[in-house]
Amino acid sequence: MPKSKTAKPDARKTTGRTRQPDVTRRNILDAALVEFAAKGLSGARVDEIAARSGSNKRMIYEYFGNKDGLWLTVLERAYERMREEEHAIDVARMSPVEGMRYLMEFNFKFCSRNPEFIALLNAENLHKASFLKNSKKIRELYTPLLVVITDLLQRGQRDGVFRKNVDPVELYTTIAALGFFYFSNIHTLSTIFGRNLLSPKQQKTRLDHSIAVVLGYLRP
Amino acid sequence: MPKSKTAKPDARKTTGRTRQPDVTRRNILDAALVEFAAKGLSGARVDEIAARSGSNKRMIYEYFGNKDGLWLTVLERAYERMREEEHAIDVARMSPVEGMRYLMEFNFKFCSRNPEFIALLNAENLHKASFLKNSKKIRELYTPLLVVITDLLQRGQRDGVFRKNVDPVELYTTIAALGFFYFSNIHTLSTIFGRNLLSPKQQKTRLDHSIAVVLGYLRP
DNA sequence: CGGAGAAGTAACTGACCAGTTACGAAATTC
């Protein structure tokens, strides 16, 4: 279970101080995630992260070297978290249509639940993915979703409920796009349309439509 | 015709100096677009914009007040440009299917042609659209595309080539998402997939798939 | 208990940067 978004540091003062390097480390990363997501890499302040983490600057530089190192670690951790959640997906026992529906719902709600992840990815794209490219940790980054989609497509085609010749990577991109874009651009879209797209009602409308688009397309 | 992306200032030195406030203004805005798109609001440097524009800081503060004022003007200008291009779209004489295809191609290629626009929007969303919300100029921001989509949908439904009960705003969002997301996340996606998604070939594959998705969905 | 090392604090440094100013040069106006 990931820590809450408000990133309150673990209560260490109540129990008296103890040496918990991993807890300190995690507190810093949680605080950094919030700060980086809210202000981007250049906008984020190390002092602010230190204050919010309940730790201090010295520890940040001890553990992560510098601001860039901290950024990379936060980014890697975000990807890991996503992969973990995706790994828990099991649509083997669902019908292709059910499975696809479930998958899209998962992806959509993941984006809804993790606005920091979206902000992080956008910032990383602004930097042309330079950190991600140089990350040793992130080599086998192929998302588990892709495997699941491939399986669903095959079964669906065999059963005659899905059309043939659908490229899984393209479909994955489409599904990712339909969830990601809405939340990534939610503020400018809300302004343009004059609606509050953050509301659960609007989100449901959007998800339903997205599912209809993909399932509609997949009809033979 | 918009100025080139490299934002070379107009040749004023060759013709000797003359007073051309509007040219200076435009040169500054062109330079600012490049700088803001490359580094975001907080990452951008006013000194750099001044140098690149062929003008100087004093003029920037004379015309735009401060960095935020410059940002807002750049943002407004980018939207205006998009609206202008969209206004030129005329699908009245095309069949609904042809028209829809053309529309998606336009949207996709617009994103491809204007990476700064995408970077700008992402940065503005990071700031929760706070500048856009306070812009007096951008009130009637409803994109012309929306009108065109509504028309195409009606004609297509009447002719029996499109399904019924499609919400134009939802479809617009979907079309926007399919173009925008690809280019917005092109660097992280390229890294994850190990492909260069900037290549024309990959772009064509992506556009074809996107069109197939929307047209496939729209089948009755 | 006592020494070693880990964790915490706050002041400091040096670079950077948004925004200002003083002044000079050019150009337009009359």
Added chain:
DNA sequence: GAATTTCGTAACTGGTCAGTTACTTCTCCG
């Protein structure tokens, strides 16, 4: 061609911020 306005330059200011350091306090472990 003198007055007035516009434009350009470069130095300056005050604040901010990443990263460092000197020193203290705590914890662990023998």
